[in-house]
Amino acid sequence: MAEEDVKLLGVVGSPFVCRVQIALKLKGVEYKFVTQDLQIKSEELLKYNPIYKKVPVLVHNERPINESLVIVEYIDEAWKGKSILPADPYQRALARFWAKFIDDKVFGAAWKSVFTVNEEEREKNVKETHEGLQFLEDELKDKFFGGEEYGLVDIAAVNIAFWVPLVQEVAGLQLFTNEKFPKLYKWSQEFLSQPTIEECLPPRDPIFAFFKGRYESLLASAK
Template identity: 70%
Template sequence: MAENQGEVKLLGVGESPFVCRVVIALKLKGIEYEFIEENLGNKSDLLLKYNPIHKKVPVLVHNEKPVSESLVIVEYIDEAFKGNPILPTEPYQRALARFWSKFIDEKIVPAVRKAVFTLDEVEREKGIEESLEALQFLENELKSKFFGGDEIGFLDIAATIIAYWVPIFQEVTGLQIFTSDKFPKLYNWSQELINHPIIKESLPPREPLLAFFKGRIEALSASK
């Protein structure tokens, strides 16, 4: 346990890439925490108490103080606990890491969602196009083994959804958005990332995730 870490709880669901970001940050820092599994179909009083505004996971509770939104939580963890810095120390690099992480959540995630979970063919094609365009920007931004250099950093954590979840979406739907042919640098980065010991132990098991998203796609198709 990290020295003087206090009481740390994480409210989340196992299949969420946003919850996984927080798990990675906690493990990188060596923080012990209690994981409280939420049922988003029947939200607990605890979740409504700690995140009354968005009523969403993840929520980190440190000494009874709640912090919400995955990227905000990762920054909080970096500042609240010593050792293994996650954000770059140089101000411009910090700003870039924040910018590209926001880009993932505001551009890549919505585009991929549209491509994977939209039944309308025109909208789906639009989602695929937007995903490819956005991923190309990220491909051009990758200059080393990880976005954080030789070590995993803030942007790598933010981009775990691309490395691990997008290939699962592809397997479920048959889409080919993120491939080694289209994005060689990003693809190599994704393999390095998901095979890193700390990331590996932080990721939810693949088979249940596949089954979960297969179920979601089938339910969508049935509601057509």
């Protein structure tokens, strides 16, 4: 088989790029990481993702795949090794549902809880975040969402495990805590301590400093 050309267009510190890195690591896929500046869109990014013009983009033998959850599924199907999605069609459908739920109902609301200055809007988003996390708390039946081994939903939820605690600290909020969501919090600690996951996480301090600066700029601009 000819040598495969695999590139990942991304930025360090993106939870969506991190998902793809985890999937690639899990499958043992060698790839080139091509760092992007999202303020100045590169010709390469515009070529491979002309519709959304954002990362991550996986380029496999010059064929681009966009959107993190779509890319993770593609990686699962394109390469052999540990399965990311369940074999059973119903369980696969459920995994897809919860992965999308995390983006639509949890992470977006958590992000807006932090990066908004309108108190009424913030309260609404905090409430939505708590409601979403409670659904996940109730859904978590085993060590991981994938059972005894992590899978698609766990990988999708890396943004909850790593990024939500980080940005809530930036704003001094209590979105995701051990007291409110004990099962989910225990899951997050177990998940982040897995060797494959640890290797794919960005360094915390510079990411915290970046978001702290962004948050303080937001507050300053609101005065």
